[in-house]
Amino acid sequence: MNTTLLAERYRLTDHLARGGMADVYAAHDELLGRRVAVKMLHANFATDEAFVQRFRREAQAAANLTHPNIVSIYDTGKDGGSYYIVMELVEGRTLREVLRSEGPLLPRRAAEIASEVAAALSVAARGGLAHRDVKPGNILLTPTGSVKVTDFGIARAWDDSEELTKTGAVIGTATYFSPEQAQGHPADGRSDLYALGVVLFEMLTGRPPFSGETPVSIAYQHVSENASVPSASNPDVPAELDAIVMRALEKNPLDRYQSAEEMRGDLLRFLSGLPVGATHPDAATRVVAATPPPTVPPDETYRQLTPLPPERRTPWSVIIGSILLLVVVAIAGLYLLDGLSNTDARNALVEMPGLTGATEAQAIEELQDLDLRFLLSRQPSDEFEEGTVASTDPVAGTLVDPTMRVTLVVSSGPETFAVPGVVGRDVTAASEALREADFIVRVESVTDDEIIANQVISQDPPAGTNHPPGTEVLLTVSAGPEQVVLSEYTGFTAIDALAALSNLGVQTVVEREFHPTIPDGEVIRTEPGALEIIPKNTVVTLIVSLGVEPVAVPSLIGNTEAEARNALAALGLNMVLGEPIEVTADSGQEGIVLAQGTPANVLVEPGTTITVQIGEVPPPPTTTTVPSTTTTTTTP
Template sequence: MDTTVADPLVGQVLDGRYRIESRIARGGMATVYVARDVKLDREIALKVMHAGLAQDEDFVRRFIGEAKAAAGLSHPNVVAVYDQGTDGQHVFLAMEYVRGRTLRALLTERGRLGPREALEIMQPVLAALAAAHRAGLVHRDVKPENVLLADDGQAKVADFGLARAETAGKQTKTGLIIGTVGYLAPEQVLTGHADVRSDVYAAGIMLFELLTGRQPHQGDTPLAVAYKHVNDVVPPPSDVVPGLPERVDTLVTLATSHDAARRPQDAGRFLAAVADVAAGLPRDIDERVAHGAHAATSVLPMPAPTTPVGPGHTRVLGPEMEPPGPPPHQPRHHPAPEVPRPTAMDRLIGAVTSRYVLIAVGALAAVILGWAVWYQAAGQYQHVPDTIIGMTLEDAKRELAADGVPVQVAEPVFSDKIAKGRVTRTDPAPGSRIAQGETVTLVPSKGRQPVDVPDTTGRSLDDAKKILAEAGFRAGEVTREGSHTVPRDMVIRTNPRAGRELTPDEPVDIVLSSGISMPSLVNTNARQAENRLRALGLDVKVERQDVGDRPRGIVLSQDPPPGTAVSRGDKVSLVVNKKDCGFLGDFNPFCRDDEGGGGDGALPVPNVVGRDVAEAQRILEGAGFEVDVKRQVGFNRVLRQEPGSGDGAPRGSKVKIWH
């Protein structure tokens, strides 16, 4: 917490709505405060731009456009953007307040993470980036400082879209790329260009840092680090931390390839690869790697070899002439005391004593053997059958009952060797001798130990079955449904969902996509629409027309129409309004900057389907809309909304939700 310096904004109310309560962080771009939204009575984070940036008109224009786009992202692993505004000289952004700490703070405390823990953190981060990539947004500043770890364990990615505004503002002043150079992809260094694959590169660098505790490229200056990103390959993390699995090395190598075409083509595909590797890691891999690294750094030097030079003396074979002391934490070795040699009388007494002891032991053994034979012959004991393990519970009961043995059944336990419903162990154990009337307890198996269902999202049916089989599962029922994001014949989800625990004795049902449902793009920002379609794997063709009474840079028409099922690789076309403002030029009220949200006052509508009704109202109102709640079946969850997610609507317009 940055609370040591008095801040003039603390206690003020911005825009008549946001009361600033305390300062929590200060960076190169803005200061972040905890504030209270007095209108909705909720705690928020308020990011207030520094005065120098707030006076830069180009920066402010880009910042507002990017903030509008980021506000349209609705994902549990994305820090939500509620509002953007100005109050005098202050330009601010109202965001979700996440109680917790940054991933950077965790790394500073721990040094590095084990491979399983690192991949568990990367998955929600990549899920957030994948949602942005599907919406046509590029983060441009993926790093541990922008990953927040909430107190409830959830990871959230912050500052979507802000890196672009910041970088653009600095480029106008210096003509150089200024940013977090340790995570810049080679193409960002060489050309300043960034796309979704640049985010994948930065995510690969961050994974390397989580695994090793340091960035792969070090240098005395930012320019030296940037040079290494362009000219040096990222080494495998196992070069730094011995014992890391080869598949984890491969993840980093692929994501940080100099050739962007060789990387996973968006965060969704990198997420699938990370989930696949994570599912195959042993449960104790973090402990193994930590132990191996500790052992590699804890080897003590061997003492110098010695040669005997006389009774009780040694000479060191080396330049030192003094015998070495014992290694640290090791007890010193002392010569054993001399034992006097036995006399002839001692040997005679020992021989006589040993003879009588052997006679006594033999007699005792004969008595015990005779007693055991008598009890066996008299029928006092039975044996638990050796064949009972693996029998069905009913068969085992019948076999013991036929021998007159009472049976009771214990609670089932997991077993990796015995199938569900069969006997996995007994008490007493098989082969044990039991007295007449003694009860045998049967312990049935409830199947193999549950493991996490692997993530097969976006994979083909054959690949999904293979991934499930490698994790010990078998595929169950296969069904289909439409999807806005998943191509035809690819997996939408499994049942149970990925990450849930399930015994491998139970089948995993698969839901396949019947095709990508073409989204509604008319009247939306053309650049974002094009990025969104390309992220879906579609072949986009853009045509331009001059329509004077329509905002420039928006989609006028699309082919195929909304709702049409398409597949990855299909050709789609967009007709976009040209930047022709007519004789009025920039004074034409219908001329709008295509950096914005697709029209004057038009904002993207957040997706609230499936959310709690009260939460949906808060999200929509925070995004600048009025909410009309309609009852459909009476559930406390939103069943549908109008306009839908991805559509644009004017600030203050009404969004209908049904529950």
């Protein structure tokens, strides 16, 4: 990638990974002259205050944690519109990559890794933090075998009363959900221990205890189904380790280990060959043997469980060598005896036979028949099969003095070379490296939610194994997250839309806003929009209607009828005249609003009718003249 200088200090050099809300880059700290990792918030979240707040909280929380098993946080900041965190760059592989390429670990090594993860969680717990996303992808293994826990990206203080996530937000990974997380209840340190139990189960068996086609189906199993014991899938798992796993996987948090330190204590007792505190459901019927204390050698740290090798047999090379030794001794004896009896015969010349392509045994037999002494040499050959004669010295047809030794060059098969290691590299660079080493490359693509597109996930044959040129190397390459198409959810209820999006496999957050026509509780739109093709790990924002936005009734007292009608019309409200209020002509209130049915500042929906009463001067009395009689009539 083109290098970018961040904050005039960190030069980004390589894109390492893409997560749910951030990208991770390798970088060089120009000020301190060291390699670091930089996590940058995705651009589409940088304008979302909730995500920015969660991102900053991650840095603040993790920066306070100092422990050999926790990835260190060095710096945090903002460059332009980009928020970033600078952290320790850990060389090595994730536990997820190790399990994918090598399968289940030795029980002892699995317990060692789990104990170090528990140590990291214990430190976080003392700081009031829960990780809430413990999984193999967040556990790093260094070349020296050390364990480091990373990505406290969704951790938060247990005593923090401020809710940082919006309604419907999905936090964590379903495969490693605790039952309480799956049900939407708050997560604490015991939820992390459940997730660690899932990880330990996967290290011992090569698979998680629960799997399914959708996150919803997996979460359902976490809540309602019991996991089998690891030894049911891997008989090499000791009973004590079964008990530790099943204690961590208890559905009720009160039945689990109550702290990471307690679980780590059981793991350390197991590693020391001492009885563990956890009990197995069928412990009364099992005979528990003490675990042998020695650890595996460093070169077997990640060795996959394999069957015992077959019984060793005496190699054919030893048998043939012994025969050849006897033959050589016999020929030497015969030659010496012949030389004593007939000196002239020693100088007789023998024609070198054509032995190219013959088997080693056939060539030796023919040389013995001619009483020729010989030396064996083994060399690689692409032309001749292993164990056949590739050449002789001298060549066929040459007259040979029987007192001299001839050389028999036997093929050891094609020359082999070590396969380069290309896991983690871009597929183009990986393919070029393999072709330069004269290997044939075949590529298979698979979707992956965590590994960026075009990055090599695994290779077969493995790195470092020896194979002849032209051997095919299969590269399994990430195609990036699975792509899905968003449907049109406008008009759906929020509950129905959330269920549909969960079945689609995407994460969701909910936002609310007023809408003039869509009723309260129904979906207005999604971001990204309908029919867009998006990665499966994209966060989709669901915009849900609050209904029509209400308006505040204005104060109309003192306005003329026209002024009052215009003020209400501007807010989408109607006006009707009530009974007029009688006023005197000199009051100055004629035609003025003196009362309104709905008080000022009351919130009403647009279209509401407001009744007002106008001041009115009554008409003067009417006088009627009648002959001989004068009558005064007052009109009511």
